[in-house]
Amino acid sequence: MAQLTYRASVSLAxxxxxxxxxxxxxxxxxxxxxxxxxxxxxxxLEEFGKERVMDxxxxxxxxxxxxxxxxxxxxxxxxxxxxxxxxxxxxDIVANQxxxxxxxxxxxxxxxxxxRTANGGGSKFGAQHSQSLENxxxxxxxxxVVAPSCPSDVLGxxxxxxxxxxxxxxxxxxxxxxxKEEIEQTDISIPIGEANTLHEGKDITIIGLALxxxxxxxxxxxxxxxxxxxxxxxxxxxxxxxxxxxIKKSVIDTGHVLTVEENPRLCGWGAxxxxxxxxxxxxxxxxxxxxxxxxxVPLPSADILEDNTIPSVELxxxxxxxxLKGE
Amino acid sequence: MVDKLNDDIGxxxxxxxxxxxxxxxxxxxxxxxxxxxxLIKGTSHLALGQEAIAGAFGVALKQGDYTFCTYRGHAHTLxxxxxxxxxxxxxxxxxxxxxxxxxxxxxxTDVDKGVMxxxxxxxxxxxxxxxxxxxxxxxxxxxVSVCFFGDGTTNIGAFHEALNMAKIWNLPIVFVCENNxxxxxxxxxxxxxxxxxxxxxxxxxxxxxxxxxxxxxxEMLRTAEKAISKARDGxxxxxxxxxxxxxxxxxxxxxxxxxxxxxxxxxxxxxxPIKNYRAKLLDFNINEKIxxxxxxxxxxxxxxxxxxxxxxxxxxxxxxxxxxxxNGGSEWHN
Numbered sequence: 001m002a003q004l005t006y007r008a009s010v011s012l013a014x015x016x017x018x019x020x021x022x023x024x025x026x027x028x029x030x031x032x033x034x035x036x037x038x039x040x041x042x043x044x045l046e047e048f049g050k051e052r053v054m055d056x057x058x059x060x061x062x063x064x065x066x067x068x069x070x071x072x073x074x075x076x077x078x079x080x081x082x083x084x085x086x087x088x089x090x091x092d093i094v095a096n097q098x099x100x101x102x103x104x105x106x107x108x109x110x111x112x113x114x115x116r117t118a119n120g121g122g123s124k125f126g127a128q129h130s131q132s133l134e135n136x137x138x139x140x141x142x143x144x145v146v147a148p149s150c151p152s153d154v155l156g157x158x159x160x161x162x163x164x165x166x167x168x169x170x171x172x173x174x175x176x177x178x179x180k181e182e183i184e185q186t187d188i189s190i191p192i193g194e195a196n197t198l199h200e201g202k203d204i205t206i207i208g209l210a211l212x213x214x215x216x217x218x219x220x221x222x223x224x225x226x227x228x229x230x231x232x233x234x235x236x237x238x239x240x241x242x243x244x245x246x247i248k249k250s251v252i253d254t255g256h257v258l259t260v261e262e263n264p265r266l267c268g269w270g271a272x273x274x275x276x277x278x279x280x281x282x283x284x285x286x287x288x289x290x291x292x293x294x295x296x297v298p299l300p301s302a303d304i305l306e307d308n309t310i311p312s313v314e315l316x317x318x319x320x321x322x323x324l325k326g327e
Numbered sequence: 328m329v330d331k332l333n334d335d336i337g338x339x340x341x342x343x344x345x346x347x348x349x350x351x352x353x354x355x356x357x358x359x360x361x362x363x364x365x366l367i368k369g370t371s372h373l374a375l376g377q378e379a380i381a382g383a384f385g386v387a388l389k390q391g392d393y394t395f396c397t398y399r400g401h402a403h404t405l406x407x408x409x410x411x412x413x414x415x416x417x418x419x420x421x422x423x424x425x426x427x428x429x430x431x432x433x434x435x436t437d438v439d440k441g442v443m444x445x446x447x448x449x450x451x452x453x454x455x456x457x458x459x460x461x462x463x464x465x466x467x468x469x470x471v472s473v474c475f476f477g478d479g480t481t482n483i484g485a486f487h488e489a490l491n492m493a494k495i496w497n498l499p500i501v502f503v504c505e506n507n508x509x510x511x512x513x514x515x516x517x518x519x520x521x522x523x524x525x526x527x528x529x530x531x532x533x534x535x536x537x538x539x540x541x542x543x544x545x546e547m548l549r550t551a552e553k554a555i556s557k558a559r560d561g562x563x564x565x566x567x568x569x570x571x572x573x574x575x576x577x578x579x580x581x582x583x584x585x586x587x588x589x590x591x592x593x594x595x596x597x598x599x600p601i602k603n604y605r606a607k608l609l610d611f612n613i614n615e616k617i618x619x620x621x622x623x624x625x626x627x628x629x630x631x632x633x634x635x636x637x638x639x640x641x642x643x644x645x646x647x648x649x650x651x652x653x654n655g656g657s658e659w660h661n
Contacts, residue, residue, distance in 0.1 A: 025465065051465065057495065062454045062488035069458015069472075072443060073393075075465060092485075096448050097455060105436040105444060106426035107650035141659075142651055165653035193661060242660040276660075 007177040009151035010040040013158035016187055018048055024162055027054040027063055028080025037082055038118055038177055060090035068098050071113040076162055084119040084133045098167045099142030114161045115169045120211055120262055121310050122175030127298035132262035135269045137169045138239045145239040146192055147171040147210040151181040156190025173210040193241035201230030204256040204320055209236045212260040219316035239269050248280055255286035260311055265296040292319050336545055338613055344544055346621050348382040351402040352601050353629045354411055358418055367418045371432045372399040376574035379600035380505055381406040383547035384473055387555050393443050393459040393472040395452040398433035400445035403475050407440040411632035416639050423639035450485030457489055460498035471558040472500045479510035481524040490532040499558035502566045507573045512585050525568040534566045541569030542600040
């Protein structure tokens with residue numbers, strides 16, 4: 001049993017995949033010699049050498065293009081985009097090329113690659129280095145979207161992402177890099193598309209992702225201790241494919257649903273979940289599905305501004321009380 | 328004057344090139360006819376007049392090599408040996424098409440022939456072609472990747488990112504700029520800082536400045552073979568600028584009226600690669616009967632392929648939902 005940080009689990013997960021399969025290589029900016037700007041890839045260059053751990057120029061299109069082309073031949077690249085915000089400068093490669101080439105080629109081409117990227121707020125980096133962008137990739141057919149909330153999920157989901165024959169965008173949360181967990185076994189695999197229950201409860205279903213799933217869990221502990229409310233917390237772990245069955249089962253149990261999203265309000269993933277629940281579980285609902293999101297604003301930088309923009313544990317607690325007790 | 332004594336190309340390869348270019352020309356003409364009959368929908372970007380470039384590379388490349396082209400890619404696809412009915416069928420949206428109607432004119436793909444796709448967003452495929460080249464280097468195999476693009480591509484960021492990466496990693500790749508003098512509807516000099524949009528940028532990436540008459544099939548073949556050998560020998564990337572001219576407009580929607588009549592006439596009458604190559608074959612004392620037999624053979628192939636395509640069924644509606652994922656389906660939730 002060892003304690004592992006989310007940060008260390010990233011480099012370990014990549015290393016485990018690279019040890020298992022010679023076809024796996026890793027490419028990104030400052031990922032090798034520097035070990036990554038978040039120090040999440042320390043040691044990889046030393047273990048695997050320059051041929052498999054490639055420090056690339058600041059050229060996000062060229063990085064993802066090269067990863068895509070290599071994947072088309074059967075290699076299994078892991079490409080890093082340093083901040084998810086930078087996906088905007090290579091979005092053509094992601095949304096037009098990587099996502100659509102399999103379909104347009106009538107299945108002649110598989111693109112088994114992983115795009116890892118540091119996502120989300122909490123670091124006071126301002127609006128261009130803090131966005132929560134998982135919904136961008138969710139709306140593009142052909143992309144799988146994964147966002148782990150803890151070290152064991154990083155290990156298990158990375159294993160599956162690298163083995164997946166389709167392109168996977170792997171959103172690591174910046175504010176979780178220091179998150180620690182006791183881990184018994186590191187070489188694990190978790191199927192993409194299976195949600196995880198972080199807290200059991202029958203009164204309400206709270207659905208979260210990445211940092212918001214962890215905050216929802218903290219909120220559930222407070223709700224239980226101080227307000228006698230038993231909340232079930234579902235960590236989606238992946239948006240595509242989506243574990244709708246787990247959501248449905250829980251909604252049938254509780255009848256109340258709150259989604260907790262870090263993205264701005266409009267077209268956040270919670271809107272799709274809410275729509276699916278209305279469609280599939282309308283008769284089981286005891287009230288409207290409601291959403292906690294950041295307001296529909298770019299993310300501000302100052303402590304007090306950022307802290308009051310991203311949904312907090314306190315906000316989640318208050319929203320649940322308001323829903324269930326009308327307070 | 329031709330130097331028959333010091334002929335480095337030879338009759339066999341010349342006839343191969345002749346047959347190849349003729350096929351590209353006649354299929355493209357057929358595509359135009361089918362458009363006029365409304366049997367091909369959507370848009371099309373014809374490469375009429377530019378056949379010597381794709382043709383020369385088609386002859387010079389080996390099986391297993393990778394090619395990437397643009398939305399103006401019918402010719403480059405055929406040049407790798409893809410079937411005519413595969414191309415025309417795709418344009419017509421038939422089941423016999425290379426992608427059974429899923430991709431259309433701008434996305435022709437035939438992986439078995441090394442045709443790694445036709446790309447309709449300017450610049451993207453230069454970066455992707457680096458990826459297949461990187462894979463060849465990674466796997467220590469000796470395939471070469473060739474990436475064709477237009478002059479307009481030289482003003483987009485991906486062009487510059489891709490050239491830099493290819494150079495620093497010494498990738499086995501050949502970038503081929505088909506300079507047809509117009510960036511879509513606009514003359515190059517009006518929107519570009521340099522006269523030679525690709526070649527004048529080569530030095531910025533420590534690459535040789537290579538400009539070739541892209542309508543001289545022999546010169547094109549020599550240039551292609553040299554760059555391909557260099558890549559295959561592990562000596563790194565090349566950037567070729569081939570000067571050419573499209574006989575028609577940018578796309579189906581464009582009659583090309585922005586080009587001076589005299590200029591169009593000069594290129595059509597004096598610089599047509601097919602017409603000139605036929606004359607060159609005769610200069611090399613190749614029997615006109617052989618030349619004509621090849622013409623008849625290709626005409627016949629195009630007609631037969633057209634019949635096959637027209638007889639091929641349209642796709643089944645259920646195809647909409649296939650092949651998003653490697654499991655063959657399109658499901659996004661359980």
